[in-house]
Amino acid sequence: MLPLAPWLCWAIPIIGAILTPLLAKIGSKVRDYSAVLFSIISFVFAFSMVPDIFAGKVIDWLTGNIISNVIPYQSRVTWIADLGIEMGVLMDPLSVFMANIASGLGALIMVYSLGYMHGEPDLTRYWFFMNFFVGGMVLLVMANNLLQMFIGWEIVGLCSYALIGFWHKKKEPSPVPDYETEGEYNAMCGMKAFITTRIGDVALLIAILTIYVYTWKAGNPTFNFLELEEHVEWARLLVASGLLVPTVILLFGGPIGKSAQFPLHVWLPEAMAGPTTVSALIHAATMVKAGVYLVARVLPIFVEVFTMINFTSALYTFSMVVACIGAFTAFLAATMGMVAREVKKVLAYSTISQIGYMMLALGIGGLLGYVVGEIAEGYYAGTFHLMSHAVFKALLFLSAGAVLHSTRTKDMFEMGGLKQYMPITYKCMLFGALSLAGIPPLSGFWSKETIFDAAWVLAQEAYSHGYTFIGMTGYILLFIAVITAAMTLFYSIRMIAIIFIWPESEYLKEMERKGEHIHEAPPIMWVPLVILTIVSIVGGFFAPLFQVFMFQGWEGVEIHASVEIFIRTVFSPTILMTLGAFALGGIPAYYFYWSRKIDPGEFLEKHNFFRMVHSFFYNRWYINDFYMKVLVGGFIKLSVVIYKFFEQAVVDRFNYAVAWIVRRFTELFRKTHTGDLNYNMIAVMLGIIVMLLLLLFG
Amino acid sequence: MIELYWYLGASAILYLIGLYCLATKRNLIKLIIGIEILINAAHLNFIALGTTATGFDPLTHTYVIISIGVGAGVIALALSLTLLVYRHYGTLDVRKMRRLKW
Numbered sequence: 001m002l003p004l005a006p007w008l009c010w011a012i013p014i015i016g017a018i019l020t021p022l023l024a025k026i027g028s029k030v031r032d033y034s035a036v037l038f039s040i041i042s043f044v045f046a047f048s049m050v051p052d053i054f055a056g057k058v059i060d061w062l063t064g065n066i067i068s069n070v071i072p073y074q075s076r077v078t079w080i081a082d083l084g085i086e087m088g089v090l091m092d093p094l095s096v097f098m099a100n101i102a103s104g105l106g107a108l109i110m111v112y113s114l115g116y117m118h119g120e121p122d123l124t125r126y127w128f129f130m131n132f133f134v135g136g137m138v139l140l141v142m143a144n145n146l147l148q149m150f151i152g153w154e155i156v157g158l159c160s161y162a163l164i165g166f167w168h169k170k171k172e173p174s175p176v177p178d179y180e181t182e183g184e185y186n187a188m189c190g191m192k193a194f195i196t197t198r199i200g201d202v203a204l205l206i207a208i209l210t211i212y213v214y215t216w217k218a219g220n221p222t223f224n225f226l227e228l229e230e231h232v233e234w235a236r237l238l239v240a241s242g243l244l245v246p247t248v249i250l251l252f253g254g255p256i257g258k259s260a261q262f263p264l265h266v267w268l269p270e271a272m273a274g275p276t277t278v279s280a281l282i283h284a285a286t287m288v289k290a291g292v293y294l295v296a297r298v299l300p301i302f303v304e305v306f307t308m309i310n311f312t313s314a315l316y317t318f319s320m321v322v323a324c325i326g327a328f329t330a331f332l333a334a335t336m337g338m339v340a341r342e343v344k345k346v347l348a349y350s351t352i353s354q355i356g357y358m359m360l361a362l363g364i365g366g367l368l369g370y371v372v373g374e375i376a377e378g379y380y381a382g383t384f385h386l387m388s389h390a391v392f393k394a395l396l397f398l399s400a401g402a403v404l405h406s407t408r409t410k411d412m413f414e415m416g417g418l419k420q421y422m423p424i425t426y427k428c429m430l431f432g433a434l435s436l437a438g439i440p441p442l443s444g445f446w447s448k449e450t451i452f453d454a455a456w457v458l459a460q461e462a463y464s465h466g467y468t469f470i471g472m473t474g475y476i477l478l479f480i481a482v483i484t485a486a487m488t489l490f491y492s493i494r495m496i497a498i499i500f501i502w503p504e505s506e507y508l509k510e511m512e513r514k515g516e517h518i519h520e521a522p523p524i525m526w527v528p529l530v531i532l533t534i535v536s537i538v539g540g541f542f543a544p545l546f547q548v549f550m551f552q553g554w555e556g557v558e559i560h561a562s563v564e565i566f567i568r569t570v571f572s573p574t575i576l577m578t579l580g581a582f583a584l585g586g587i588p589a590y591y592f593y594w595s596r597k598i599d600p601g602e603f604l605e606k607h608n609f610f611r612m613v614h615s616f617f618y619n620r621w622y623i624n625d626f627y628m629k630v631l632v633g634g635f636i637k638l639s640v641v642i643y644k645f646f647e648q649a650v651v652d653r654f655n656y657a658v659a660w661i662v663r664r665f666t667e668l669f670r671k672t673h674t675g676d677l678n679y680n681m682i683a684v685m686l687g688i689i690v691m692l693l694l695l696l697f698g
Numbered sequence: 699m700i701e702l703y704w705y706l707g708a709s710a711i712l713y714l715i716g717l718y719c720l721a722t723k724r725n726l727i728k729l730i731i732g733i734e735i736l737i738n739a740a741h742l743n744f745i746a747l748g749t750t751a752t753g754f755d756p757l758t759h760t761y762v763i764i765s766i767g768v769g770a771g772v773i774a775l776a777l778s779l780t781l782l783v784y785r786h787y788g789t790l791d792v793r794k795m796r797r798l799k800w
Contacts, residue, residue, distance in 0.1 A: 675796060676793060677720070677729070677792050677793075678720075678721050678722065678723075678724070678792075681717060681720040681721035682721045684717065684720075684721075685717050685718075685721060688717070
């Protein structure tokens with residue numbers, strides 16, 4: 001690695017963010033290019049750690065010294081030794097992998113931003129938060145302790161909030177009737193995201209502090225991941241107090257909020273109010289993966305610790321919750337994605353759904369750990385899907401951004417026929433959508449198949465070890481995952497067909513008549529697109545390499561570092577289910593949207609049942625409305641009651657009484673306060689004389 | 699050697715002069731001169747009490763020197779404020795300056 005790479009890869013973008021306002025004084029060009037440069041340097045540093053992971057030892061390239069012979073390697077600075085509070089970075093496959101995803105996609109999207117955000121006002125703020133985000137995200141994943149990770153966690157949350165509401169000054173009429181301008185609506189979306197994720201963050205913080213308090217009780221206070229794994233006394237004490245299961249569930253609360261899992265998934269569709277680059281980087285490729293990262297980070301620790309203290313039922317509960325919430329979210333969001341009207345909303349729902357897949361895979365990993373004591377299968381599936389999803393979802397968002405940029409509308413039904421105007425974007429987005437749908441041989445296929453395979457293995461293993469319930473759950477999870485894959489293909493085809501294949505909409509014709517021609521995106525925008533497309537086409541073929549990378553430093557993991565891995569995937573028992581899912585999702589989508597043999601609108605009018613289902617999905621299962629009415633409305637009502645009967649009746653009255661007493665008291669002395677300096681000085685003199693007299697005669 | 703009470707008496711007289719100035723004058727500059735006399739009364743008192751028949755305590759001298767330096771700064775600030783006040787109100791009479799708000 002380059003010297004100090006694990007520190008510099010997150011310090012550089014943060015420093016860059018702080019420098020941005022200063023560089024803006026020199027000139028807007030300097031500011032833009034230097035901001036992009038900072039994120040690229042960050043990526044270079046992050047990438048330089050990859051060879052070390054492969055080699056299994058950490059080498060400083062500058063001096064040639066071997067810093068460490070083992071992975072994971074951590075470099076730490078103790079701050080308060082007695083309290084176990086420290087700053088530190090942890091270099092292991094997971095952290096290096098996530099750091100590369102965050103900074104690599106960050107760099108690409110920053111380059112794309114040069115074209116996409118060209119000429120926007122307030123770009124200083126944009127670059128500041130983008131760089132700050134990249135820094136915060138890499139800090140989150142490189143941190144070697146829970147506290148520092150939480151700091152990164154909050155930094156990315158703040159940046160997400162600030163960037164969703166980036167266009168808060170827009171004066172156009174709002175897309176929803178509750179707000180006056182679009183800017184107000186955007187600001188509200190940011191707040192919604194912030195408040196919703198905050199619920200999860202509070203749960204996470206409670207869990208972190210509970211663990212910390214118990215490590216302190218065990219005599220070795222620490223937040224450090226490796227130390228938590230090594231000294232298991234804290235877990236024993238937690239079990240003794242009966243808090244272990246609540247703590248691990250609360251810890252999962254953070255990922256639920258950040259990764260937009262049910263029941264806190266409501267914020268992500270609104271988060272699309274921000275610029276598309278922000279959606280691509282923060283709300284698709286990196287920040288929402290922080291939850292997956294955290295689960296992947298704590299899962300091996302939990303397996304190790306809970307096995308050591310003979311309390312694997314906590315692992316079972318945790319993994320079961322993760323897997324079930326993941327599977328349900330994947331299904332829930334996919335149903336919403338099938339009926340959404342806005343292109344970015346479709347992508348947002350599909351992001352929620354795909355993250356559900358990752359959670360499902362990690363949960364399966366945990367359950368496998370419970371059943372056979374080895375989490376590698378599910379763990380690998382989850383992280384592999386994370387990588388392929390990060391790439392193809394960033395690709396989809398950036399292509400959608402190019403489309404939005406030239407058509408200036410978010411509604412898919414106002415587009416159509418863009419294939420002829422934007423051929424490059426069309427091809428890129430097509431590959432992205434096919435990869436999302438899991439069509440072989442794109443990267444999405446390999447990663448999704450691995451998840452199905454893991455679920456299948458779980459069910460088989462559970463039955464053969466006598467865990468009937470887990471086996472049954474495994475089959476149900478697999479079934480939900482396959483159904484979701486069908487829906488994924490359906491909405492992918494629907495999205496591509498409506499945007500690119502359908503005849504031009506009235507809106508576009510109107511634009512043409514006004515003389516605004518729809519044009520292909522500039523090269524600075526399509527070059528990142530093409531890079532991402534190539535990665536998402538060939539990404540799946542790096543699976544053996546990826547396995548070697550991910551399991552560096554693990555003991556006793558069977559690595560299929562050859563072609564075998566592809567053969568295993570293609571001839572896995574689940575491949576028939578996948579093909580069935582393609583038929584189930586693909587054929588209706590083809591008839592409805594691609595060949596247009598059946599008009600979807602008419603179809604809905606004819607069939608009452610489908611119309612009801614459609615409106616149920618379109619209204620997001622009414623979960624959003626329910627939260628709005630019960631939680632938001634209930635809170636406001638409660639506040640009104642408190643205002644009336646406590647604030648006004650008690651607090652206000654008390655203050656008035658105090659004020660009245662003080663006023664009456666001071667009125668007695670008002671005459672003596674002339675405000676005249678000379679009088680006051682005479683009073684001083686009299687005071688001195690009195691004191692002297694007291695001294696002389698007292 | 700001059701007895702201690704001479705110094706203390708002189709200091710007390712200086713102090714009274716200063717106070718008299720503050721109590722009777724209305725001109726800002728005269729008031730500042732009065733404050734300066736008060737400060738010097740305190741200085742004299744301090745040094746006098748720090749001196750004994752066998753010698754003196756160097757710390758008192760140090761403090762007084764620092765105090766003179768600080769006092770000079772305070773006076774400079776007060777005078778500059780006075781100048782601004784005069785430009786603003788067109789007068790130096792303290793009784794006319796009751797509206798700090800404006």
